[in-house]
Amino acid sequence: MSEGAAAALSRWLEEERALAGASGHTIAAYRRDVSAFLGFMALHRGGPMGVPAIADVTIADMRAFLAAERGRGLSSRSLARRLSAIKSFCRWLAEREGVEPTAILAARAPKFRKTLPRPLSEEAAGQLIDTVELQARDCWQAARDVAVVTLLYGCGLRISEALSLTGRDAPLPEVLRIFGKGGRERLVPVLPAARLAVQDYLSLSPWPKEGDGPLFRGARGGPLSPRQVQKATEAARMQLGLPSSATPHALRHSFATHLLAAGGDLRAIQELLGHASLSTTEGYTAVDESRLMRIYEAAHPRA
Known part of the structure; x- marks a missing residue:
């Protein structure tokens, strides 16, 4: 990712920690999720992913990303969580930087069946x-x-x-x-x-x-x-x-x-x-x- 995108990601994570009270584990997971997405897009689109480039991501790009993640063996639940973090970051960018990541925000997470907990007697x-x-x-x-x-x-x-x-x-x-x-x-x-x-x-x-x-x-x-x-x-x-x-x-x-x-x-x-x-x-x-x-x-x- 570009220096601008890296700086934006750091600012977003800091706000999540300070204002939303996200834990250290959550912040680390958010960083991995968004970094994985930006890294994939840089390779897929053939160039560094700066903040303006995020607005140019297409529906086809998102389908390629989701397919690649599933191909790596990521479960539906994990992929849905990853996409949620990516969307949260992009919504923050839309508010702070004025970008319009329409295709990213429109991407649908895969459906998964919530496993019910099994309490002990x-x-x-x-x-x-x-x-x-x-x-x-x-x-x-x-x-x-x-x-x-x-x-x-x-x-x-x-x-x-x-x-x-x-x-x-x-x-x-x-x-x-x-x-x-x-x-x-x-x-x-x-x-x-x-x-x-x-x-x-x-x-x-x-x-x-x-x-x-x-x-x-x-x-x-x-x-x-x-x-x-x-x-x-x-x-x-x-x-x-x-x-x-x-x-x-x-x-x-x-x-x-x-x-x-x-x-x-x-x-x-x-x-x-x-x-x-x-x-x-x-x-x-x-x-x-x-x-x-x-x-x-x-x-x-x-x-």
Whole structure:
């Protein structure tokens, strides 16, 4: 891409970070998506892609790009996400630079079927947490992994939210302030079992608790990686014979589903999960039709 396009991309990403509250992972993904698009177009059209050239992209160019991405094995879901980032950047360009990337904005993302989450049963969730403790070599690491997965299931946290906690957050209060996707803030009640699990971990950890340091640490004292939690969960899942869908994120699904099944209000669960849209929360829950009908009838009693 040209220097002008590179500078525009950097400005857009900075606005996304500062104003929209996009995470570091999201910013990195946006950069890859837009850079891949501009790189393809430069080769496809035989010249560097500056800001003015973006307005000259045609429908045929977009079809070539989408076909090339599918040819590389990119899934429909990933391609739709990539196209969304490209369109967001181009809309920003249209507002800031006055370009009219009509063909890019008109491109349609491939359709894909949203896979419904598969929450665990209450018994399986409890067994998974208990079995995670058996996967680590050291007692403190076992206690750490139990504390993390207990927060996922007991508080409905994302794994990134649990691992972003610092020493200043411990001992955990009864209500925890969490900053989720898009910088959205929410208050999450913390169950006594979760507070106790974190205290057990801290009492065994060889690393001192530091206010600005990560609450959950890896074997060498650095921040605990999500992959380490995933590996411990995978080992526990295989030991229990649970399906491959029994992931750390499935514990968050299970939190929502079990709350709803116990009579929880869908709007309240939406707030606990930090979802911007209620439809997203509905997708995180799975209850049988008879339970859904009881919820519906309670909300809409017949005259």
